[in-house]
Amino acid sequence: MVNQVHPLLNEPIQPKDWSSGIERPQSLLEHIPENPAPLMELANQHIVSVRQFNQDQVTQLCRLAALYETTPSLYQPPLTGKILISAFYEPSTRTRLSFESAWHRLGGDIMSITDPATTGIAKGESLKDVAEMFNNYGDLVVLRDNNNESVYQMIEALRIPIINAGNGTDEHPTQALADIYTIFKWRPELMYGNIAEEKRVTVGIIGVPARMRTVRSLLLFLSLFPRGIREIVVISDTTDVFDEEQREDLTNKGIKVTVSHNLEDKLPELDIVYINAIAWVGDSFETHGSKFNLTAESPLKKGAIILHPLARGKELATDLDETAHNWYFAQARGAVFIRMALLTTLTQRINQIMDAPLT
Numbered sequence: 180m181v182n183q184v185h186p187l188l189n190e191p192i193q194p195k196d197w198s199s200g201i202e203r204p205q206s207l208l209e210h211i212p213e214n215p216a217p218l219m220e221l222a223n224q225h226i227v228s229v230r231q232f233n234q235d236q237v238t239q240l241c242r243l244a245a246l247y248e249t250t251p252s253l254y255q256p257p258l259t260g261k262i263l264i265s266a267f268y269e270p271s272t273r274t275r276l277s278f279e280s281a282w283h284r285l286g287g288d289i290m291s292i293t294d295p296a297t298t299g300i301a302k303g304e305s306l307k308d309v310a311e312m313f314n315n316y317g318d319l320v321v322l323r324d325n326n327n328e329s330v331y332q333m334i335e336a337l338r339i340p341i342i343n344a345g346n347g348t349d350e351h352p353t354q355a356l357a358d359i360y361t362i363f364k365w366r367p368e369l370m371y372g373n374i375a376e377e378k379r380v381t382v383g384i385i386g387v388p389a390r391m392r393t394v395r396s397l398l399l400f401l402s403l404f405p406r407g408i409r410e411i412v413v414i415s416d417t418t419d420v421f422d423e424e425q426r427e428d429l430t431n432k433g434i435k436v437t438v439s440h441n442l443e444d445k446l447p448e449l450d451i452v453y454i455n456a457i458a459w460v461g462d463s464f465e466t467h468g469s470k471f472n473l474t475a476e477s478p479l480k481k482g483a484i485i486l487h488p489l490a491r492g493k494e495l496a497t498d499l500d501e502t503a504h505n506w507y508f509a510q511a512r513g514a515v516f517i518r519m520a521l522l523t524t525l526t527q528r529i530n531q532i533m534d535a536p537l538t
């Protein structure tokens with residue numbers, strides 16, 4: 180290749196097709212009547228856990244995300260002059276960049292920390308003291324940290340909202356918002372009750388709910404919308420897949436929960452296939468379920484969608500990317516819009532976007 184132009188450079192860049200798939204958020208928008216009141220309840224809140232949300236708030240967040248996704252240039256940027264402190268003390272591609280993209284698209288400015296060693300933390304400064312400084316420098320904090328407790332240490336001193344962007348093995352609430360937003364774009368009727376038995380979905384989780392924060396948060400959101408779910412099947416090669424009360428959070432809502440060790444057997448029954456192999460623990464990551472792989476040859480049900488929080492490894496073959504089962508790229512793309520919706524809500528800018536009178 181020396182002294183030659185790489186053949187890929189002779190290909191024109193494909194135009195960015197923003198309208199692709201736009202009918203999905205449009206359909207979601209048409210399913211949900213506008214009601215800003217549930218979002219006003221979230222104004223100026225810290226967001227650490229999915230347990231903080233109710234069904235109406237999730238529904239209205241998804242509606243606002245769909246509004247942003249269908250008509251991104253319709254609004255005056257509501258966060259002009261506001262500063263986001265984006266503190267990622269653990270690696271991230273999607274969460275940091277989609278939060279920053281969301282804040283930029285809303286017109287705000289950003290200060291980003293991607294390595295705690297470049298801050299006073301390297302000199303032993305406490306997170307509580309760092310948070311005290313953040314109060315003076317920004318308007319909202321997004322934090323990722325490998326310690327489950329760090330976000331709570333910061334909250335002790337914060338007088339501006341903080342969003343948990345992944346705290347150790349505990350939770351990743353905004354990833355789960357992106358998951359649920361994707362599911363509702365696929366099947367908006369799953370938001371509501373009285374769904375006929377044949378329209379309910381079987382959800383497969385290939386992963387370990389006790390170890391994976393993305394799965395833990397997704398299961399909590401699914402427990403808010405039990406009536407569209409026929410069954411949740413956790414597929415894992417370990418026996419201790421649930422933490423204390425994790426399973427009960429689902430079964431107490433009437434959701435049937437089973438555990439299987441056989442992916443091939445279960446796959447033809449699954450309408451939603453959520454797969455994840457990585458759990459970030461401490462300064463490194465664990466890989467789970469190495470014998471479970473999805474490929475274009477896997478016995479997937481017709482019409483089934485695959486979700487993955489990404490980054491992917493061998494568990495998700497790239498030959499699935501060109502198939503209709505690929506909803507994981509839509510899931511990553513939609514994360515920008517659902518985060519825009521959440522940021523607009525927490526910064527009390529809802530009235531600039533929604534013009535319906537508050538009841």
Ligand code: CP
Nearest residue numbers: 271272273274488489
């Ligand atoms: N889904 C997710 O959390 O991805 P990142 O680790 O790249 O942020």
